[in-house]
C-alpha cells in the first residue's frame with residue numbers, strides 16, 4: 379500500500395469518531411432480542427473501553443489493544459454465525475448513520491469478518 383494513503387482509521391475520522399461509534403453501536407446490539415442476553419453479566423464500561431482500543435487497532439490507528447485474546451473472551455458462549463451476522467449488521471447501520479461511506483463501511487466489515495472463527499469457534 380502506498381505509505382501516503384491514509385489508514386482506514388484516519389478516513390473514518392480517527393479517535394473522536396471511534397469514541398462516538400462504540401456506545402452508539404452497543405445501544406443497537408443490546409436492544410437486539412437475539413443478542414442482548416449475551417451481555418447481561420458484562421461490565422459495559424470495560425467492554426466499551428476494550429472494544430474502542432480494539433477498533434482503533436483493527437482499523438490501523440495508533441493504539442495497542444490491551445484486552446484478552448478474542449477467542450478466550452468469546453468461545454464457549456454459544457455465539458453462532460447468525461449472531462455474528464446480526465452483530466456486524468448493527469455495525470454497518472451504525473457506521474452509515476454516522477455518515478461513513480458504504481465503501482468504508484464495507485472495509486470495516488471485511489476486517490471484522492476475518493475474525494469470525496475467533497468469535498464463534500470453528501465448530502459453530
Ligand code: HEM
Nearest residue numbers: 416417420428429432445446451457461462465490493497
Ligand atoms: C468481530 C466481532 C467482534 C469483536 C471484534 C469483538 C470484540 C470484543 C472485545 C475487544 C471484547 C472485550 C474483551 C475483554 O474484556 O478483554 C469483547 C467482549 C465481549 N464480546 Fe465481543 N466481539 C465481537 C463479536 C461478538 C459477538 C458476535 C458477540 C455476541 C453476540 C460478542 C459478545 C461479547 C461479550 C458477551 C463480551 C463480554 C465478555 C465479558 O463479560 O467479559 N462479541 N468483544
